[in-house]
Amino acid sequence: MPERSRTHLLLIPSFNTGPKLVETVKGALEEWSPVWVVVDGSTDDSEKAVEALLPEHEGDLRILKLPVNSGKGSAVLQGTTEAVAQGYTHVLTMDADGQHASGSIRKFMEASQSKPETVVLGLPQFDSSAPLIRLRGRRIANWWARLETMSDLGDCLFGFRVYPAAPLIQVMQKTRWARRFDFDPEVAMRLIWRGHPPLNVPAPCRYFTKAEGGVSHFNYYRDNVLLTWMFTRLFLGFLLRLPKLLGRKLRSN
Template structure:
């Protein structure tokens, strides 16, 4: 084992949902394993051959566990499958990261340490974009962030869409069990809003993000029309939930003031 690897406590693991990520997933998993153990990958019905490569990788490394779902069910559903299995094995926290190499594996120990220091909180990555990041993606997320701030009465969500974050498993399972949404691209923003509604404190840490061009092995499944419609529907539902919870949120905010 590489001496730089941080052996995680029996409570925290890295969870990587993966759908047709191309060759970048191999590098992503190796980078995560260089920082933390264990690492789990949930292959979400991929058809690009990555499942076979990951299973072969796991056969020679007991720090890596690969779960292969028979069909594509969406990011949120893949995460749910992972946390159900993790909870059954006694884990209490997961750090989620994308499989396409965009998220900073070198920050895994820092995020895990923040979670261990405040285990009741969720640790959220706030993306630091390079100059070559797509402007439409960078500016478009400001809309979702604005809605998330309103829906939580500015509870402190630094970024609602960035999926590099540490969740306490128990409240996340309860949130997802309570409704049928959060199973696809809507998972990340809806999860943080609903976790805030449950009183889970957000801790924000900066995290670099890298967008790869297709010639660099970059793969994107983001569809501007489909996924923005999904986000619009999600925030419509969340706003209704916000209105119903407004007295509770106001009371909580007043109670928390010095």
């Protein structure tokens, strides 16, 4: 079992991810401690198999349960708030559906430990399982994210990343958005605005089919509308911050 960290916590938000959840948790526990799972109002009893792991992993594994589904951002906020209350300074977020490789956990945590002021962002390395339409949409989103932060942000949508915990809470408390599919891009952009530079670290990403147990709650229409609204909202913030962002860009060159 890995030595328990006193500063860096692994956080897995989950909503109805079926058997993939316990597979993800087992893989995470092989690489890091502590691991917390935030069950975001799941109705599929997927957390039962994780609960069965608790006696064997006392102190290394914790489950937080939210009564109703409120979105990934809300689940991460709840978990991060509790983590800060217990003295943790950073959280690595990892999807529960198996897309993120547990073998990357240590590399990301070490990158954060060496540069704690950064937001360690996963730079996804897709294989042939990635849907082409998702990749095309991703390119558009990343173009806007880089424009509005004037940074070298690698990927704004990939949820495998390490956040400075207290700043994450602060940026989320200042907006009523960033609670669902807009969570990953909006908080990354807002943290960069605050002066936390992105540190892009490559990580493999795999999309599972339904036959392989893959679960996706992505809705092409709803979530793309939400993203479009997010970039529109944040564009005004970008314009207001433009002089500061330009100055930061010049100093870094």
